[in-house]
Amino acid sequence: MNNYKKLNVNQSARIELHDELQLTGAEISINFLPAGASVPFVHSHKQNEEIYAILEGCGKTVINGETVSLSAGDWLRISPSANRQFFTSENKGLKYICIQVKENSLEGYTQSDAVIIE
Amino acid sequence: MNNYKKLNVNQSARIELHDELQLTGAEISINFLPAGASVPFVHSHKQNEEIYAILEGCGKTVINGETVSLSAGDWLRISPSANRQFFTSENKGLKYICIQVKENSLEGYTQSDAVIIE
Numbered sequence: 001m002n003n004y005k006k007l008n009v010n011q012s013a014r015i016e017l018h019d020e021l022q023l024t025g026a027e028i029s030i031n032f033l034p035a036g037a038s039v040p041f042v043h044s045h046k047q048n049e050e051i052y053a054i055l056e057g058c059g060k061t062v063i064n065g066e067t068v069s070l071s072a073g074d075w076l077r078i079s080p081s082a083n084r085q086f087f088t089s090e091n092k093g094l095k096y097i098c099i100q101v102k103e104n105s106l107e108g109y110t111q112s113d114a115v116i117i118e
Numbered sequence: 119m120n121n122y123k124k125l126n127v128n129q130s131a132r133i134e135l136h137d138e139l140q141l142t143g144a145e146i147s148i149n150f151l152p153a154g155a156s157v158p159f160v161h162s163h164k165q166n167e168e169i170y171a172i173l174e175g176c177g178k179t180v181i182n183g184e185t186v187s188l189s190a191g192d193w194l195r196i197s198p199s200a201n202r203q204f205f206t207s208e209n210k211g212l213k214y215i216c217i218q219v220k221e222n223s224l225e226g227y228t229q230s231d232a233v234i235i236e
Contacts, residue, residue, distance in 0.1 A: 074126050108166070
């Protein structure tokens, strides 16, 4: 596997990056949900923590029956077993990143995992 | 631990989300590097794959001596052992997300990890 892989994402359709970037520790998708729409199902996960970043627009998610508002700049962690569904507002869609990682998989990070070369 | 945690990030200074969002599978930072600047060191990682998303601006990274240009919309995976350093252009800074995950930690994802409730 190459030391790095780069991709420019300039499209406005959903894209999944795992295969494109040869990711081994995460799946990442970039998603677009039009105004007045919802993800058409409620879901949870077996192992994966999900982290959402709202890039544009506004809407809400319902997590185990609790409504959480969403707007640009929001970052959200959801535990694997929580039931979740996403909805946009009537007037604005959502552009968001979804990151899947295995719960409790991270060991060291930043200073405890980095090696400073020079 | 709560089923979810939300944070609105609207600042223009570096922020690390691991503690704020109680992440267990990733560290995520949002970074701002002004025009004409660089991260002041070369670094690699012991265990962690890094994934960068360029949100605004342009610049370059040097990975094991190879120069890779960066502009808004670029996504980049870098293997743990690769030496890397980031630079902005003379005229534009960079706003970017850095995601650290443990290499090879992901097992199932999306359809193989999701449970559809209804």
